[in-house]
Amino acid sequence: MGKPQISERDWLYVLAMTPGLGRRTIRKISETAGSFQNAVDHWLLIGEELGLSVELVQQVDMQTNAAAVMHLLAKREASRTRFLCIFDEDYPSLLRHIPDQPLTLFCRGDRKLLAEAAIGVVGSRKPTPYGRASCAYLVKELVQAGLAIVSGLAYGIDGEAHQTALAAGGKTIAVLGCGLNHVYPPRHQTLYEKIESFGLLLSEYPPDTPPVPGLFPERNRIISGLSLGVVVVEAAEKSGSLITADCALEQGRDVFAVPGPIFSLMSAGPHNLLKQGAKLVTRPCDILEELPRAYASGAESASVAGKGRSSITLTAEESVIVEAITYEGVHVDELVQQLEPDRRKNVHQLLVRLEAKGVLAALPGGYFARR
Template sequence: MYTPNRSNIVQIQRNTPEYPVRLLDLCDPPDSLYIYGDIRLLDLPMIAIVGARAASPEGMATAHYFAQALATEGYLIVSGMAKGIDGAAHRGALGLGQSTIAVCGTGLDLVYPREHLDLAQAIGSRGLLVSEFVPGLGPKAWHFPRRNRIIAALSLGILVIEAAERSGSLITARLGCELGREIFAIPGSIQKPLSRGCHQLLQQGAKLVQCPQDILEELTNYSKPAFKLI
């Protein structure tokens, strides 16, 4: 059963030590965050994995694989708990017994999409759910670009796996680029619409990724976590 409610969701104010310092890179950092789960995870180095909701089976398998490989190397996987690539990335990390962070576009006492109720339960138990939206606030179209900026700011790097030419994943990558984050993209067939967003990023200077090591090589200057949850 999904258990977050107004009594056990923790609110973190911007002027407190628990507030993630990387969010202060934003021009409009949230005044406060609502969290449910292990607050210690906010101190770990994070890599975002994002992509299409209507992802292909190949894209889902790729997200799952990269999430597991990067989590094994000590990086925390962060995504938006959406259908498709987001969900596959979260499940990849959880499948190894690792933690993951989901940044949500609703209040944390609600789950969107509803079919991810079991995923939200697992993340709340093993990882961390984060939102800037007050409990009780349901999904609105404008919530998701705001959620994406938090994903971008928290992350050291952003990996895009399958994205249309106009997609929320490209918004996340663009925001990450503006914040100085590393941007990675996996190429695909020129015949597939979901390759076009990644190809656009590559044309704009994102690093072409063929294996997890391509990402790890770019992040060698970042410190690994001081502890590992099991």
């Protein structure tokens, strides 16, 4: 059978789904042939001109015959994964203008989030309690100001950012470094499902693409590309999070860095960014005031919220607990040991009360940190 006459959008999908063809080769195909339809109509000549391997030329030739194309398009329509590409009007405008923009996007969840203002939040996969508390504090205020949170579904700060956004009733976008049929890391299965239900899962790779190390640095340009700016919360000196910061700078996005203790290895990345001119962040309004004018009211609200926390009235018992807890975080067992015996019996009740007041943040593993 010959090559069918279908839209450029569908040909892009067919080529993207062909094993062995990456976005750079697909771009070359389009540039060389002038259109995807012309490329498949004269595929043997185009493949030879591009110097593609015989195996790859044969693979594309089989994938683009009428029967294979119709089967692939029918399978796409039956899938819960939606397809978006550069030919679509609702392709994200921020992504359209970045260097090496993704040609294709595969989505599960609320696609309308791609049109909303968002901020990227990235950081260490092994954050300290201080890092988790900082992330939770900032993200909660940012979603209340109307921003969606974009991150990479990795362990650590990424997961904290997604979870806090959802818990605060906000929206979040997870950009995966593999296809949407793979949950990576596997322990984020529950978080993956929550984001699919209440946020958006996104990948430029076909759904069956397995998690391969080289793909994760590539997806970072999408995290920054979808965002008005990127916040880095804890990162070692050579952390992958810094790749996202570099992408943001290349794309003309703001880079924000949260400072940390000078003796912590996790502070090296943000501190180096600060030395290079990143915006120092200690409060949500430090971020909001740099964003477009539409978020000036959000910055003001965050500032008011910050002032409100400082005026919270604490009982004598609560004040003792707060004084014993640092911004880096303290385990509840260590806290109990620091207190006088007569003050230990109500510790758990007081911690819950202080968390409700917004003075403390509960962290995984039994840690609490001051906000």
